[in-house]
Structures are given as structure tokens and as C-alpha cells.
Amino acid sequence: MISSSDQSRDILTARPPRTGVWPAFVSFGAVIAAQAYAILTSPAEGDMGHLQKIMYVHVPAAWMTFLSFFVVLVFSVRYLWRRRENDDLIAASAAEVGATFNGLTLMLGMIWGRPAWGVWWVWDARLTSTLVLFLIFVGYLALRAFTDDAQQKARWSAAVGAIGALNVPIVYMSVKWWRTLHQPPSSPATLDPRYTMGLRLNAIALLLVMIYFIRRRYEIARLERAVEHMAEAAAMGGQ
Amino acid sequence: MITAASNLNFIIAAYTVTWIVLLGYSLRLVRKGGRARADYERIAQQRSGEKSQ
Numbered sequence: 001m002i003s004s005s006d007q008s009r010d011i012l013t014a015r016p017p018r019t020g021v022w023p024a025f026v027s028f029g030a031v032i033a034a035q036a037y038a039i040l041t042s043p044a045e046g047d048m049g050h051l052q053k054i055m056y057v058h059v060p061a062a063w064m065t066f067l068s069f070f071v072v073l074v075f076s077v078r079y080l081w082r083r084r085e086n087d088d089l090i091a092a093s094a095a096e097v098g099a100t101f102n103g104l105t106l107m108l109g110m111i112w113g114r115p116a117w118g119v120w121w122v123w124d125a126r127l128t129s130t131l132v133l134f135l136i137f138v139g140y141l142a143l144r145a146f147t148d149d150a151q152q153k154a155r156w157s158a159a160v161g162a163i164g165a166l167n168v169p170i171v172y173m174s175v176k177w178w179r180t181l182h183q184p185p186s187s188p189a190t191l192d193p194r195y196t197m198g199l200r201l202n203a204i205a206l207l208l209v210m211i212y213f214i215r216r217r218y219e220i221a222r223l224e225r226a227v228e229h230m231a232e233a234a235a236m237g238g239q
Numbered sequence: 240m241i242t243a244a245s246n247l248n249f250i251i252a253a254y255t256v257t258w259i260v261l262l263g264y265s266l267r268l269v270r271k272g273g274r275a276r277a278d279y280e281r282i283a284q285q286r287s288g289e290k291s292q
Binding site for chain 2: 024028031035049050051053054057058061097100103104107108111112114115209213216217219220223224226227230231234
């Protein structure tokens, strides 16, 4: 079994990340290709016309929000169980990326809502629960920013992250549990096949971006933690 | 009144916002990574300097 002191030593010996730029090019290239495919091949939808094209960015952004917060849940629980710093850093990285996608989902939803519903915002169950999810993870990031003690920061944020991520099923089910202006979730069975491929490709492309973001953010967090450990060791007499 | 032309504006706005967020976050990572790497190198050099003295 690896002790937390072994883990600290592991982080202490971290070297600057060597990840090249190719994952960024691949993932962003995939997004450009997927968006071009979806925009060029999808016909105007019966009710919404070409406004339907917003779905190719809004829906995958929402899925990446859910996935990122699932990563937060898994690694927060792992941290609370094993107390390894790496788990805390992965959870924190996924939380930042998830909050970014969550904010993007809300903005895209508003841009969609104005022409489709006639309003930028409505206190509908889906929109409100998504906003609550966003605020929980903004609070999570603020908690980390304002807590100095690394172990306390990790413990508290693991608790907030795990509880916050439990809001994801509420967001997902909100359109089924309550009567909402937001439409219920689509599935391949309910979606016109002409739109399915574009949506899938955009989801896969954004998944690549999400993985790249979390990986990159984790490498930076690990480096920052290594600097903290080295500075602490220097302050204690250069151990 | 929402027209087909204004729908196009909303579509352009949605894709523009998406790219601003994706590229903005990438830029944040590049800057944050650069700062973290510089801090690491500085402290690592200090430590190696202290050990050699």
C-alpha cells in the first residue's frame, strides 16, 4: 500500500510536463471537422429551421459538463478513501474544466432560448438546476482558491465535489420529473437520423477536448503542488 | 420579431461563443503552465545552488 508520504515524495519529484502540442491540434481539429460536417450536412429542421445547428454545440457541451463532474465524483471519493494527493488534483482539474463547459452550456442555452422561446432565461427546472450546478462548482473553485492548508483544501473540496456532482442526476432528470419549457432528452430512437451523426461526431470531438483540458490542467496542478512542496522544504531547512 | 436572418445571427453567436470559451481556456492553460514551469525551474535551481554550496 502506498502511504501519503510516499505520494508526497512522488509529487515532490515531479518534472515539468512534456506533453506536446499535438493533442491540442488533434482535438481542436476534430471539433472544426465535426462542426463543419454538422453545419454542411444537416438540413433545416421542420419547426426550428437552421436554429437546430446550435444543438451541435449546446448538447455536447452539456454532456461534457456531466462527464467532467462524474470524474470529480470518482476522484473525490477516491481521495476521501485513500488520501492521495493525485486524486485531489485530478478532481480539481476536472472540476475547473467541468465548470467551464457548464458555463458554456448555460450561455449556449440562452442564445438558443431567445429565438426559440422568446426569452433569454426562464426559471425552468432544467435551467435552474444547471445554474445551481454551475454555482456549486464555482464555489468549489473559490473554496480551493481561498484555503491555504493543502490537506484541508483537499478534504473540503472532495466533500463539496462529491456532493455537488450528485446534482448531475437531478439536472438530467429535471425534464422528466417536472413540467419544463426545456424539451425532454433526445435519443437515437426519437432523433431524425440526419442529425444523429453530426451530434455524435461533435460529442466525440468535444470529448477529446475535454480529455486534453483535464490532462493539461492536471499536469499544471501537479507542477504547482511540486513547487509548493519544494518551497516548504526549503523553508524548513532545505530537506 | 425573430426572422431567418436573425436566426443566422444567433447561430453565428453560438459558434463564436463556443470558440471564444475553448480558445480562451486553452490560452489560460498555456499561461498558467508557463508560470508554473518558470516557478519550478527557479526553485529547482535555488535548491541545486544551495546543495552545491
